Amino acid sequence: MRMGERIPTRKLGESDLEYYVRRLTYNMIFHRIISYEIRDSEGDIHYESIDFLNTEEALMNLDYKNVYENVFLSINSFRYCSRREENLRAVNAFYCDIDTEKKWCMKSEDFWQQKVIPFLEAKQFPFPSLVVNSGRGLHLYWIITPVEVNHPSVTFLYKSIQTKLSRLFKELKADYLIDCSRHLRIAGTINKKEGKESQHVSIIYVDDVKDYELKIFRDYFQFNADIEKQKKNNNTMSTVFSLKNSYPSKRKPKKNDKDTFSGVRKKFSKRSLYTARIHDLNQLIKQRNYQLTGHRNDFFFIYANLLMELQYSEKSIMDTVESWNATLVNPLSDSEIKRIVKSSFSKNEAYKFTNTYLIQKLNISEKEQNSFKTMINPQIKKKRKNQKERERYVQKKKIEEKRQKENMRKKEAYTSIKAMNQEKKQKLINRAIELRKKGLTISAIAQQLHLSESTIKRYIKKGGSACA
Numbered sequence: 001m002r003m004g005e006r007i008p009t010r011k012l013g014e015s016d017l018e019y020y021v022r023r024l025t026y027n028m029i030f031h032r033i034i035s036y037e038i039r040d041s042e043g044d045i046h047y048e049s050i051d052f053l054n055t056e057e058a059l060m061n062l063d064y065k066n067v068y069e070n071v072f073l074s075i076n077s078f079r080y081c082s083r084r085e086e087n088l089r090a091v092n093a094f095y096c097d098i099d100t101e102k103k104w105c106m107k108s109e110d111f112w113q114q115k116v117i118p119f120l121e122a123k124q125f126p127f128p129s130l131v132v133n134s135g136r137g138l139h140l141y142w143i144i145t146p147v148e149v150n151h152p153s154v155t156f157l158y159k160s161i162q163t164k165l166s167r168l169f170k171e172l173k174a175d176y177l178i179d180c181s182r183h184l185r186i187a188g189t190i191n192k193k194e195g196k197e198s199q200h201v202s203i204i205y206v207d208d209v210k211d212y213e214l215k216i217f218r219d220y221f222q223f224n225a226d227i228e229k230q231k232k233n234n235n236t237m238s239t240v241f242s243l244k245n246s247y248p249s250k251r252k253p254k255k256n257d258k259d260t261f262s263g264v265r266k267k268f269s270k271r272s273l274y275t276a277r278i279h280d281l282n283q284l285i286k287q288r289n290y291q292l293t294g295h296r297n298d299f300f301f302i303y304a305n306l307l308m309e310l311q312y313s314e315k316s317i318m319d320t321v322e323s324w325n326a327t328l329v330n331p332l333s334d335s336e337i338k339r340i341v342k343s344s345f346s347k348n349e350a351y352k353f354t355n356t357y358l359i360q361k362l363n364i365s366e367k368e369q370n371s372f373k374t375m376i377n378p379q380i381k382k383k384r385k386n387q388k389e390r391e392r393y394v395q396k397k398k399i400e401e402k403r404q405k406e407n408m409r410k411k412e413a414y415t416s417i418k419a420m421n422q423e424k425k426q427k428l429i430n431r432a433i434e435l436r437k438k439g440l441t442i443s444a445i446a447q448q449l450h451l452s453e454s455t456i457k458r459y460i461k462k463g464g465s466a467c468a
Contacts, residue, residue: 004244006021007023007026007208007209007210007211007444008023008026008208009208010206010208015186016178016187016188016201016202016203017059017062017186017188017189018059018188019187019203019206020073020130020132020186020187020188020203021055021058021059021062021073021186022055023130023206023208024073024092024093024130024141024143025052025054025055025058026055027092027145027146027211031051031052031053031078031079031080031089032051032052032073032074032077032078033049033050033051033073033074033078033080033081033083034049034050034051034052034058034061034062034071034072034073034074035047035049035050035071035072035073035074035083035183036048036065036067036069036070036071036072037069037070039399040261043113044058048383049081049082049083050065050081051080051081054128058073066189066356068188068189069189069190069192069198070185070189070190070191070192071185071186071189072184072185072186073183073184073186074181074182074183075092075093075095075141075180075182075183075184076088076089076090076091076092076093076180076181077089077090077091077092077146078181081156083181083183084181085155085179085181087147088155088181089148089149090146090147090148090149091144091146091147091149091154091155091158092143092144092146093129093139093141093143093144093161094141094142094144094217095139095140095141095142095162095177095182095184096128096138096139096140096164096165096166096169096174096175096177097134097137097138097139097140097174097175097177097184098111098116098137098138098140098169098172098174099136099137099173099175100136100137100138101136101137102136102137103173104173105215108133108134108136108137108138109133109204111138112131112138112204112205115306115440116131116138116140116172117171117247119171119172120167123168125168125220126142126212126216126217126220127207128141128142128201128205128207129141129142129143129206129207129211129212130199130205130206130207131203131204131205131206132184132187132202132203132204132411133183133201133202133203133204134184134185134191134199135185135190135198135199135200136191136199138204139184139185141402141410142212142217143212144211144212144213144214144217145211145212145213145214147214150413155180157214157218158180158214159178159179159180161214161218161221162177162178162180163178163215164221165217166173166178184199186201187201187202187203188201188202189463190200218431249455252345268357270305270309271310272307274306274309274310275310277306277353277358277371277374277375278303278306278307278310279372280372280373280374280375281299281302281303281306281375283368283372284299284362284364284372285299285324285327285328287368287371288368289329290327290328290329291328291329291330292328293330294363295361295363295375296325296328296330296332297336297340298362299362299453300321300324300325300337300340300341300360301340301343301344302353302361302362303320303321303324304317304321304340304341304344305344305353306444307320307321308344308345312452314341314342314345317341317344318337318338318341321337321340321341322334322337325337332340332342332442355374355375355376355377356377357425358375359375359376359377366379366380375456403447428449428451428459429459429462430462430463431449432445432449432456432459432460432463433459433460433463435448435449436460443458444459
């Protein structure tokens with residue numbers, strides 16, 4: 001069967017094995033892989049794989065191989081009979097694996113009724129298309145319309161959704177599974193493990209009405225992520241002031257926040273910029289020997305704003321500013337410090353300071369800028385860039401010279417070995433001619449010099465012997 005055909009319904013008297021394979025492969029457009037365990041002569045377990053392109057071929061292979069113990073089917077489709085992520089061709093379903101016997105001490109059917117169904121209803125999460133009793137746990141499948149992997153972003157999106165799904169079902173102690181090449185047990189087979197009783201793999205629940213679209217899961221997790229973010233902001237508003245930046249309505253995620261579908265992150269963030277500017281201000285106050293006459297208000301106002309951008313609380317900002325103020329030769333009064341810190345929180349949006357503005361406002365000289373990370377003028381920035389390029393050029397030149405020396409050494413070694421071989425060959429030619437002149441046969445000369453007769457003939461001919 002191919003994509004676009006009607007979802008198969010279970011036929012009267014149809015086995016779990018036949019229906020399971022038909023349900024998961026009716027809309028396949030590329031290779032799927034069946035794997036089963038085999039034991040070698042030493043008793044070690046290995047997996048053997050079979051690829052197929054349609055449901056009938058899969059059932060015929062299973063019947064021909066006559067394997068019904070520890071048989072698995074790949075969740076997604078692949079280009080070749082190799083279940084590796086780089087060979088992924090299309091994504092077909094999301095999945096979840098819960099070990100009910102070991103982690104819950106419950107039967108799979110009871111766990112489905114008592115735990116999973118109420119959990120899905122509470123989370124308003126789509127019901128699975130297929131639920132399988134794996135013998136010692138549950139396998140949940142959400143079958144989707146196949147999405148061809150024609151760009152790395154498809155794999156990234158699939159793994160992101162699978163990661164969030166695994167985290168969602170963490171409350172039910174589900175295994176953390178995010179890989180695209182996973183395979184799960186086929187219903188209608190036997191789950192056999194050493195030292196344990198064999199269990200039958202069977203179907204518990206099936207939805208043969210519809211398949212899902214991938215965007216349903218993407219929208220669900222994105223919507224819930226926005227709700228959690230809003231709750232977090234509301235809970236922290238009373239104790240910690242919210243982060244203010246140039247885009248107050250849409251805060252950028254932190255570097256360690258992996259719950260995103262936005263794709264590749266930028267190399268530099270606002271957080272790193274503010275941290276670098278605070279470093280530069282610390283350097284400035286030290287270079288001026290703790291004398292900021294004429295710039296004290298501007299200095300502490302900028303400092304407080306940068307700390308606020310890094311989501312410091314008002315109390316922490318106040319303590320930090322007061323500690324720096326205490327180190328000055330002519331410090332400000334406590335009332336002035338409090339007024340400066342409060343004024344930085346009075347504005348709803350962040351102040352968009354530029355490096356040029358900060359340099360002019362604090363009257364920073366080029367000499368002072370030499371030890372700064374980011375608060376520098378365009379001339380110094382260009383100078384540093386040129387310096388880096390020169391260092392890179394020098395390093396590249398050293399590598400090239402080293403490579404040329406190595407090539408020269410190899411060439412000299414080759415020439416030396418070649419000359420030695422030529423000398424050795426000439427000695428053999430002279431010896432062969434000498435023995436031939438003494439009346440020895442070609443065969444005797446070859447035997448004495450440990451060479452072939454054709455080589456001796458060629459040497460004698462090359463030497464121009466009259467005896468040849």
